[in-house]
Amino acid sequence: MPNSQAIKENIPYLRRFARSLTGTQKSGDAYVRLLLEAAQSDRDLVAQMASGRVGLYGAFCKLQRSGTVAAIGETKAVPLQRQALLLTTMEDFSAAETGEILDVSASDVDTLVAEALAVIDGEGAARVLIIEDEPLISMQLEGLVEDLGHEVCGMAATRDQAVALAEAQGPSLVLADIQLADGSSGIDAVDDILGSANVPVVFITAYPERLLTGERSEPAFLVTKPFHEATVRAAISQALFFAT
Structure with a gap:
């Protein structure tokens, strides 16, 4: 398989890591672009990146630690x-x-x-709004969030419910699915919420690659279904880390 194809297959997942590491889509994607630009003139770097996810992530972390990326803008050091x-x-x-x-x-x-x-x-407790249309998953998330010491301030299955609960409860964190019960979008619900409140969001989806293209407005924090408690725990903590 050509090097470019091997790298291309893993770039969406590197974007996920880069965004969670920097707290925003803009900064995370900028780091990834810088790595790809550096590879254009460095065959050894290309070979490392094409060797697999470990090589690709290793090259990214080395670049991120190098201090040569100030032009991207300030991000909170992780x-x-x-x-x-x-x-x-x-x-x-x-x-x-x-x-x-x-x-x-x-x-x-x-x-x-x-x-x-x-x-x-x-860490202190957060007030969490859960936007999820599958009752069993919603209850699973509720239990997980409470086990982590946070408070669930509302659970919504549709865009309208989510927006109404956010206005009434003022959550300090949102966990959102992508596809909702009435065919509405969790992304649209979050856009509505963020129009009047600055609150960190963690998206949960079975199809993360669809939200890791780097071509449009996409989430900074993304958890893949089926999820593990440790993954959700890390994502929640990282989102709150950048919110403080």
Whole structure:
């Protein structure tokens, strides 16, 4: 398979990581573009990026650590502990793979993740609005959010319900599905909510690649269905990290 095709297949998922690492679609996608531009004149970098997800993410993290990306604009620095947590949960890398990406040992990764979780355990509670049309998934998310020490301030299955609850309850975080019960869009519901409130949002979808094209307005924080508790936990914490 040509190098360009091998890289292309993994770029959407690198965008997901880059956005969660920087807190915005704009900054995350800008980092990815910078990496691709650098690869145009560096055959060794292309070979590394084409070797698989570990090589691609490793090249990205090395670039992100290099300090050569100031032109992208200021972003809140994410501690190495959080980077390790994102890689092992949202991106599903092993400790050994994460260590290779971050240039640390696998045992160091375990320590970093434990430190990140300790910080999360000490975070304050958020008021969470859940936008989800599947009752079982909605209840699962409700239990998960409450187990993490947050408060569910409302649960909506349609765009109109979501907007009304957001206005009435003033959530400090939104968890949103993409497709809703009446055929409406969770993205449209969130756009309506963000029109009058500045609140972090985590989207949950079975088709993440559709929202990782870099071609339109897309989420900064994205969880793939079926999801694991650790993944949702990391995504919630990262969204709140950038909201403070």
